[in-house]
Amino acid sequence: MTVPDFGFELIGTDRTARRGRVTTAHGTIETPAFMPVGTAGTVKGLTPEAVAETGAEILLGNTYHLMLRPTAERVDRMGGLHRFMNWPKPILTDSGGFQVMSLNSLREMTEKGVTFRSHLDGSKHELTPERSIDIQRMLDADITMVLDECTPHPATREQTASSMALSMRWAARSKQAFVRRPGYGLFGIVQGGIYIDLRHQSVAALTGIGFDGYAVGGLAVGEGQEIMFQVLDGTLPALPEDRPRYLMGVGTPSDLVGAVQRGIDMFDCVMPTRSGRTAQGFTRRGKVNLRNARHQDDPRPLDAECRCSACRSYSRAYLHHLFRSEEMLGPILLTWHNLTYYQDLMAGLRQAIAAKGLDDFAAAFYEAQALGDIPAL
C-alpha cells in the first residue's frame, strides 16, 4: 500500500464556511472536524473503539505530558503512539509549548527555547523548536505543530508583537527541523493576539515559510467569544484557501458554529471530555448538570435525539445516580455522550455547508440552545 501524500481538498463552501478533507498517513479527516483530546495517550475514560464510535476521525495528543511520561523515546520503541494506544486513525500532537507555559512554573525561556523541571520527578528538560519536532516524530504524529509562545491575555501591543516575532523565528526553525515523510504534515501557528495587523504580519511570515496547514493560536484565553470571532474575521481571509485552518483549544458548541461559519476547518478542546467527568452534559437544548436532584426520578434520556449508548440505553435518573455515587460509569457514559454530541454537531455543520444551508442550520442551532433543558417531569 502506498501512503498518500499529506493534503487538503476543499470540497465545497457556503459563504466563508468550508467543507473539506484532510489526507494523512493514517487516513482521511472530513472537515470541519473536532479532535477529542487524548492527553496522556488515552481519551480519559473511553476505549479507542468507543471514541471511534462517536465519529471522531482524529485525536490530539499532548507532547508535554507524553514527553514526561511514558517519554517519546519509549513510545517510539513501542511502535509509535497509534500502536501504543491502539488508535489506528490520524493523530495530531501539539508542540508542548502551551502546556509548559500554563502548567509548569519551574520554567526558563530564552531565544533558544524553554527549559523546565518535570512535575513528576524533578528531572530537567529542554523544549526547543527542534526538540519538539523530534519528539512529535517519535510519537509518529500525522500532524505536527510548530513550537510557539502562547502570548498571554491581556498583553500590550508591544508584548504581543515581540512574542509573535519570537514564535515566527521558532516557526522557521521548526520547518527546518521537520523531516518530510509521505502523509505527514507540519502546521504553523498564527499569533498576534487581538491585534489584526500583527495577525496579518504573522500570516505573512508563516506563508513565507510555507506549511501544510495553519493554526490560529492564542485565542480562547479569556478574551471572550465576540473578540475571538472578530480576530477570526480579520485573520482568516489572509490565509491560503488550499490549506486546512485549525483553531486551537476551542471550544463551546456555539464557538464551533461561529468559527465554522467564519472558515475554520479543525478544532480541539477538552470541554466535552472534562465536562463529561464533572456531570456536565451537552444537549441540543443546552448544558445539563446531571448531579442536579431534578433528574433523580427522570426516566428520559439525557438527549432524546442523540444516538449514543448513554442516551439509547440509560435514563437521566441512572446517570444522576452514577454521579452521586461517584461511579466511574458516570464519567464514562457522559464523556461518550458529549463526544458524540460534538461529533454530530460537526457532521451537521458539514452537511449544512455541503447543502449551502449553514445560516439556517446555525439559526436552528441557536434557537434549540436557547430553549433550555426539557422541563422536569
Next chain:
Amino acid sequence: MTVPDFGFELIGTDRTARRGRVTTAHGTIETPAFMPVGTAGTVKGLTPEAVAETGAEILLGNTYHLMLRPTAERVDRMGGLHRFMNWPKPILTDSGGFQVMSLNSLREMTEKGVTFRSHLDGSKHELTPERSIDIQRMLDADITMVLDECTPHPATREQTASSMALSMRWAARSKQAFVRRPGYGLFGIVQGGIYIDLRHQSVAALTGIGFDGYAVGGLAVGEGQEIMFQVLDGTLPALPEDRPRYLMGVGTPSDLVGAVQRGIDMFDCVMPTRSGRTAQGFTRRGKVNLRNARHQDDPRPLDAECRCSACRSYSRAYLHHLFRSEEMLGPILLTWHNLTYYQDLMAGLRQAIAAKGLDDFAAAFYEAQALGDIPAL
C-alpha cells in the same frame, strides 16, 4: 412469552463436582458460574455490554448500597434493576445483612432485625427479614437471598450456635415473606462457622423450610483456604443434589477451583474488579502488578492466551503507563481482563467437568500458576 419456572438442572458430575444450569426469569446460567459484583447498580468501570462480553451471565447487586442510594423504591419506579442499569440478564441480590454488619458502625441488632443510620445522610433504616425480601422484590432480583447474621470469625462454638439459630429463624421469616413469582427464586444461607455439626443443623433447618438454592455463608472471613475447604467437605454432602449451591464472597482463582471440585455451583467476589482498579492482573501464570517498573518497556500482552480486549490490543507497557498516569482506562481495561480471566476459568471448569477431566484441569491450573509471571524481557 411464558416465563420459565425457576429451576436447576444437574447436567453432569465429575466426582463431587457438578455441571449444571440455573433457569430464571431473565435467562439461564451455566454452572459452575462466577457472578461479578455490581455494587451500586454498575460493575465498576465497565458498561454492561463489556461485562456480557467477558462471558458473565449473572450479576450480583448489593441491597445495602442500593436501598440507601438510589433506594429500592426509586429502582422499582424505574422498572427494576435490570432496566435501570441496562443489564437484561439474571441478577442476584444479597440481603444487605453482611454489609450492614461490616460497613455500618451505627447499627443495633435485635431478634426483629437490625436498625442503622445511613452513612450518606444519617437517615434511619431498618433491615428485617421481611424488609430485605421486599427490597429485593422492588429491585426485581431473579435470585433473592434471605437475611442472615454473618457470624464473625473467630467466634466460640456458643456464639456461632446462637448466631446460626437466629439466622435460621430469620430464614423461616424470609421464606414466609417471599412472594413466589415464575422464574424468581429464594436461597437460604447455611451458617455454623467452622463447626461441622452446626453446619449440619443449619442445613437441616433450611431444607426443612425449603429453598430454591442453598448458599454457604460465613466463609472467606479470615479462616484460610484449608479450613474453608474442610467446611465445604463437611457441609456440601448434606445439601440436596437438585438445588444450586452458592459460596458467598469467594474468592481467589484457586479458591474457585477447589470449591468447584467440592461441589459448589455459584460464586461472587469483588476480587477481579477491585484488583483491576489497583493494577493487580490475574493471569494463567499468577498475579501480576502492572505498576511494577519491569513492565514499562514490555510490548507483550498481560496474558498471551487471553481473548479480552486488554490483551488483544494493548501491551503491558501501555497498561503500566495508564496506571502510573492514573488514567481511568487502566482500571477499565484491567477490570475487563480480570473478569474475562475469571469467566474463562469457569468455562474451563465447566468443560472439564463435562469431560470428567476436572482433576487434570486442576493439576494443570496449579502447575501454570506456580510458574509465576513470564520473565522480564
